[in-house]
Amino acid sequence: MSLIERIQKDMVEAMKAKDETRLAAVRFIKTALLKYKADNMKEADEQASQQILNTLLKQRRESAGMFRKGGREELAAKEEAEITVIEGYMPAMATEADIEAALAAALAETGVTSAKQMGVVMKAVQAHLGGKRADGKTLSEKVRAKLV
Numbered sequence: 001m002s003l004i005e006r007i008q009k010d011m012v013e014a015m016k017a018k019d020e021t022r023l024a025a026v027r028f029i030k031t032a033l034l035k036y037k038a039d040n041m042k043e044a045d046e047q048a049s050q051q052i053l054n055t056l057l058k059q060r061r062e063s064a065g066m067f068r069k070g071g072r073e074e075l076a077a078k079e080e081a082e083i084t085v086i087e088g089y090m091p092a093m094a095t096e097a098d099i100e101a102a103l104a105a106a107l108a109e110t111g112v113t114s115a116k117q118m119g120v121v122m123k124a125v126q127a128h129l130g131g132k133r134a135d136g137k138t139l140s141e142k143v144r145a146k147l148v
Helices: 003-017 020-040 046-069 073-087 096-110 115-129 136-147
Strands: none
Touching: 003 020, 020 046, 020 073, 046 073, 096 115, 096 136, 115 136
16 A cells, blocks of 8 residues: 555544544645645655655654744644654654664775765665664764764
8 A cells, every 4th residue: 555545544534533633644744745746747656755754754843843932832732743643654763773783884884984974974874774764863963973
């Protein structure tokens, strides 16, 4: 079952259950996937779908942070509930041990010692994580710490 089919099925279930938070999040995902399809004249493949979901997650996290700064806890909580729903459609997060192992393997493989070549190491680390997802900001901080 493709992601769009799964989203459609979950949207119907959320409507039947009258789960407004889940319904809103699923609609955001569906809209983003359909926009990709309209813009590119083709269905989103697995990699494109994951990129779209990552973008949606990043937007929600930024919004939650801004709402917290502005003292709007109820809106921040709503954004965080949507983050939970979106994460349900993504692969599992990489553990600290997975990231450290991938980083060590990537550094050994590339032989990079300079922070100027951080991009090469980042690509290699992501390749070694193999399907697991990791926060890019955290990953870049770890790579930078090893290369400095």
